[in-house]
Amino acid sequence: MIVDFVAFWVVLPMLSLALVLAFIRLAIGPTLPDRVVAFELIAILLAGVIVVYAVLGEHSALFDVASVWAIISFLSVVAIAYYIEKARKP
Amino acid sequence: MMEILIAALLILGASFMLIAAIGILKMPDLYMRMSVNTKSVTLGMGFLLLALVLHFHEIGVASRALATLVFIAMTAPISSHLIGRAAYLSGVELWSETRRDELGDLYQRRPMSMEQVLFSENPPHSMDLEQEEKDTEDNF
Amino acid sequence: MKRISIFLGNIFLPFIWMALTGQFTAGNFFIGVLLSSFALWVAAPQREILVLNSLVRLWRWLLFFLFFLWELTLASLRVVHDILTPRHRMRPAIIAVPLEIRKDIEITLLANLLTMTPGTLSLEVSPGSDVLYVHAMYVDDIEEFRRMVKEKYEKRVQRVLE
Numbered sequence: 001m002i003v004d005f006v007a008f009w010v011v012l013p014m015l016s017l018a019l020v021l022a023f024i025r026l027a028i029g030p031t032l033p034d035r036v037v038a039f040e041l042i043a044i045l046l047a048g049v050i051v052v053y054a055v056l057g058e059h060s061a062l063f064d065v066a067s068v069w070a071i072i073s074f075l076s077v078v079a080i081a082y083y084i085e086k087a088r089k090p
Numbered sequence: 091m092m093e094i095l096i097a098a099l100l101i102l103g104a105s106f107m108l109i110a111a112i113g114i115l116k117m118p119d120l121y122m123r124m125s126v127n128t129k130s131v132t133l134g135m136g137f138l139l140l141a142l143v144l145h146f147h148e149i150g151v152a153s154r155a156l157a158t159l160v161f162i163a164m165t166a167p168i169s170s171h172l173i174g175r176a177a178y179l180s181g182v183e184l185w186s187e188t189r190r191d192e193l194g195d196l197y198q199r200r201p202m203s204m205e206q207v208l209f210s211e212n213p214p215h216s217m218d219l220e221q222e223e224k225d226t227e228d229n230f
Numbered sequence: 231m232k233r234i235s236i237f238l239g240n241i242f243l244p245f246i247w248m249a250l251t252g253q254f255t256a257g258n259f260f261i262g263v264l265l266s267s268f269a270l271w272v273a274a275p276q277r278e279i280l281v282l283n284s285l286v287r288l289w290r291w292l293l294f295f296l297f298f299l300w301e302l303t304l305a306s307l308r309v310v311h312d313i314l315t316p317r318h319r320m321r322p323a324i325i326a327v328p329l330e331i332r333k334d335i336e337i338t339l340l341a342n343l344l345t346m347t348p349g350t351l352s353l354e355v356s357p358g359s360d361v362l363y364v365h366a367m368y369v370d371d372i373e374e375f376r377r378m379v380k381e382k383y384e385k386r387v388q389r390v391l392e
Contacts, residue, residue, distance in 0.1 A: 015108070025115055054142060122320060133306045167352075
């Protein structure tokens, strides 16, 4: 009971605020690597949101989604880092 | 009692994540943003997963949570190392108050191809490797 | 290579023991460890006391893990303090740390450990893999920082992978 209340009224709003802040950095970030870092943060924040939803909805299967999501976001960050390194001005 | 502990862990994890988000907005340059992020996010995720394990109280969930946490703790430094290196090579500026840049001695901070940088110090293989890299680069 | 296969045997044989006896409990696993190290001790060409060896190794990894958790917590608290107070008190620098460790696995572990601990971020390893370039947020004295990295982190990495 108290867990559901806290998760819904405290934890999810905090994570949403964090998502908004990370999105501001994604929008203003002066260079591409800044945006990649913001994107990485957004990805892991979403994994956190999924974990909180797993607690709220009593579905432990949702948590598998979070772990796969974390793995895929790591792979995409590696790919973008490779691209940044290759796409430099000659 | 258990419920209060779980709620506290959830709040703790979420606040570390929120602090990482504030940090990414506030820190003056990319490198500091990354070094703030990696730590806070990993710790925050650790607390959230601990809360999840205590909530479900199953061995399967616990082992999967441990595997996920180990995976995140292993990959977070790798990806920030990759981005940091790529950013440095592509010339992202350091904060104006940075005191010393000893990596500049290695790269001299001018546009230079990756292959030149990497293979300039071992002459025996440098020529053919450089050629090979150029070939693949052209195909790419 | 030899040592690794013996170490793996010391892990897998207890599982076979548990499957044979049909009791999957921690106590039975421990009995399996004892029995398999005895069997491997009889069979192994070099006579080492295997169970002691792997226990010591396990203990070192445990200590290393606890050290890592402690450092991670300290680092996060310091960063939290810095973010939540309005004044910037960072003194960042990129510093070259000469390495004594040479193996790839050791350098990887050290670089990851440094990225996860106080305000440091490992950026690059020199082509001959003998210098690690580290971006640090709180550098008061550069020589002092180099000494701290070598004594606090490099020694531990060396000891845990020895």
